[in-house]
Amino acid sequence: EAQVTQNPRYLITVTGKKLTVTCSQNMNHEYMSWYRQDPGLGLRQIYYSMNVEVTDKGDVPEGYKVSRKEKRNFPLILESPSPNQTSLYFCASSPTWVSGVIETQYFGPGTRLLVL
Amino acid sequence: GENVEQHPSTLSVQEGDSAVIKCTYSDSASNYFPWYKQELGKRPQLIIDIRSNVGEKKDQRIAVTLNKTAKHFSLHITETQPEDSAVYFCAASTQGGSEKLVFGKGTKLTVNP
Numbered sequence: 767e768a769q770v771t772q773n774p775r776y777l778i779t780v781t782g783k784k785l786t787v788t789c790s791q792n793m794n795h796e797y798m799s800w801y802r803q804d805p806g807l808g809l810r811q812i813y814y815s816m817n818v819e820v821t822d823k824g825d826v827p828e829g830y831k832v833s834r835k836e837k838r839n840f841p842l843i844l845e846s847p848s849p850n851q852t853s854l855y856f857c858a859s860s861p862t863w864v865s866g867v868i869e870t871q872y873f874g875p876g877t878r879l880l881v882l
Numbered sequence: 883g884e885n886v887e888q889h890p891s892t893l894s895v896q897e898g899d900s901a902v903i904k905c906t907y908s909d910s911a912s913n914y915f916p917w918y919k920q921e922l923g924k925r926p927q928l929i930i931d932i933r934s935n936v937g938e939k940k941d942q943r944i945a946v947t948l949n950k951t952a953k954h955f956s957l958h959i960t961e962t963q964p965e966d967s968a969v970y971f972c973a974a975s976t977q978g979g980s981e982k983l984v985f986g987k988g989t990k991l992t993v994n995p
């Protein structure tokens with residue numbers, strides 16, 4: 767089944783304790799992205815990757831790191847989580863058309879993070 | 883950078899009525915405008931999109947219109963059904979595709995039976 771998976775789905779942690787949220791897709795998509803969703807703020811892009819070893823900042827990259835060593839995986843790393851990073855996180859992926867255009871993004875199920 | 887404003891934040895309609903959600907964008911270079919639907923507790927899903935070289939696009943009961951001069955675009959849902967109840971997000975991108983999407987804050991649509 768074609769899908770985007772995220773782990774863990776729920777996480778409670780404490781300030782300063784490094785954590786990684788994994789994202790994996792089995793659709794051979796070149797493009798992957800991370801968003802956070804907060805009430806009243808909608809979806810905001812954290813980082814995105816156009817292909818292996820190619821990453822770029824979105825609108826809210828502060829406090830986050832990513833890596834893209836393999837096409838299928840795009841982990842989100844919080845080196846020193848803080849309470850303001852409590853949020854619902856979505857990973858997404860998309861194929862690249864021959865023209866180079868990215869269109870439909872397929873979202874993962876989300877990871878709900880609480881930082882105490 | 884791009885800023886996307888979405889209105890209204892909540893919308894309640896009777897089943898069978900039409901619903902319209904409006905978005906404005908700030909960057910005149912934006913050229914790709916998708917709409918996502920997010921049902922309660924679920925992930926966002928693309929429902930329709932439009933590019934800047936098109937003024938209107940329809941898909942069954944859903945349509946999107948774009949006014950480049952005024953820098954606004956709208957989602958129209960006709961003959962609404964209870965299963966249309968969800969949060970709808972508009973977005974804009976200057977990249978020609980969805981690489982770097984800026985989303986509106988969302989509209990919670992409730993369709994009353």
